[in-house]
Amino acid sequence: MNNYNFDKLEDRTNTMSAKWDQREAIFGTQNLIPMWVADSDWQTAPAVKNELISRAEEGIFGYSFATAEITNSIQEWLKKRFDLTVASDWLQYDTGVVPAINFTLKAITEAGDGVIIQPPVYRPFFESVKNNDCLLVENTLVEEDGYYQMDFAGLEEIIANWQEKPGSLKAFILCSPHNPVGRVWKRDELIRLIKILQREKIYLLTDEIHADLIYRGYQHYPILKLLAEEKNLKDYQNQVVAFMAASKTFNIAGLHTSYTIIADPKLRHKYQAAKAGFATGNSPFGLLALQAAYQNGEEWLEAQLDYLTANYQFCRDFIKQEIPGLKLSRAEGTYLAWLDFRQLSFESDQELSKFIAKEAGLGMNQGNWFGRAGSMFMRLNLACPRQRIKTALKQLKKALSELN
Ligand SMILES: Cc1ncc(COP(=O)(O)O)c(C=O)c1O
Structure with a gap:
């Protein structure tokens, strides 16, 4: 009750x-x-609301940073909800998934590179590709009787017919679960996708902002969890960036806080370099709400x-x-x-x-x-x-x- x-x-x-x-x-x-x-x-x-009220009582709202306790609350949440283990230094804090996707593309692409998305999909994916002067490559989902699936044959065709500079089909942005069609991708669908991208050395940007919002009877598989489980996929971690947040889950999107998970140190450095000058820390309310949600929500x-x-x-x-x-x-x-x-x-x-x-x-x-x-x-x-x-x-x- x-x-x-x-x-x-x-x-x-x-x-x-x-x-x-x-x-x-x-x-x-x-x-x-x-x-x-x-x-x-x-x-x-209520745990989130109460935490914010008591923080507001303090009356000083200066620059803030994510403490070890906040990082720990994320690690525990991911372990408990998804059996996903992430090291503390894999976590970067951002003001939202959309800016984080933009920073990632800035870090890994050059003008003219191709970035694949699966429409119908969240519109800022289109915009972030364009913001970075990349070519938008649309691999439209296949719909049958109201049920959407990834078009693997279409993806193979895109790869086979890529006429631009070799290696310039650079990234794939996955929406998992998928907004707007509501698919929660199955394990075997994700493994199949990962194998193709790994083979082609295409970076995978996985937007898992809706990961906690799964209807009864279904299960979300974080990409990083699948990579950790499958021996032959582990190395592909160096080409994966995952985006998550408590924002949709706990109705705190207006507090503009998300986190970005990057296992590979070199990729992480590139990401940090891409952010420099564009991002200046997080709101204390956003960080505390995230912590309270994960610890007590x-x-x-x-x-x-x-x-x-x-x-x-x-x-x-x-x-x-x-x-x-x-x-x-x-x-x-x-x-x-x-x-x-x-x-x-x-x-x-x-x-x-x-x-x-x-x-x-x-x-x-x-x-x-x-x-x-x-x-x-x-x-x-x-x-x-x-x-x-x-x-x-x-x-x-x-x-x-x-x-x-
Ligand atoms: C798939 C997806 N990614 C990102 C966002 C927005 O993320 P943020 O507010 O953290 O930039 C939304 C919001 O609707 C979304 O559906």
């Missing part, structure tokens, strides 16, 4: 919430239920995972039973629902988005924000009270029924 209340309809208006207070700016109307940006509509774990997380799993199941069943023509992609984790409108009668992404905001009264992410493969899809954030999901889906059902 626990006392966590994920059903409570919190009022997030006038809190500088990007999701709630930018509705007018983003959707042209304040009058919709915002279910877009990936944060949660409930309070963080596990019970809250387990309760949240039960709730999120039930939210996804509710959404899945409602759509199946009540909204003909709309398809929900089969998700195994994250709290994002990927809705397929291709069988409905919309003519363009703009028309679909406008309909969702103005007619259904819902603020979702337009699918093609995640690349062309997301055209005619919308992303719905399920990290909110079930009651709100129910209201939203009813509004969607009604609006769609009035279309015909």
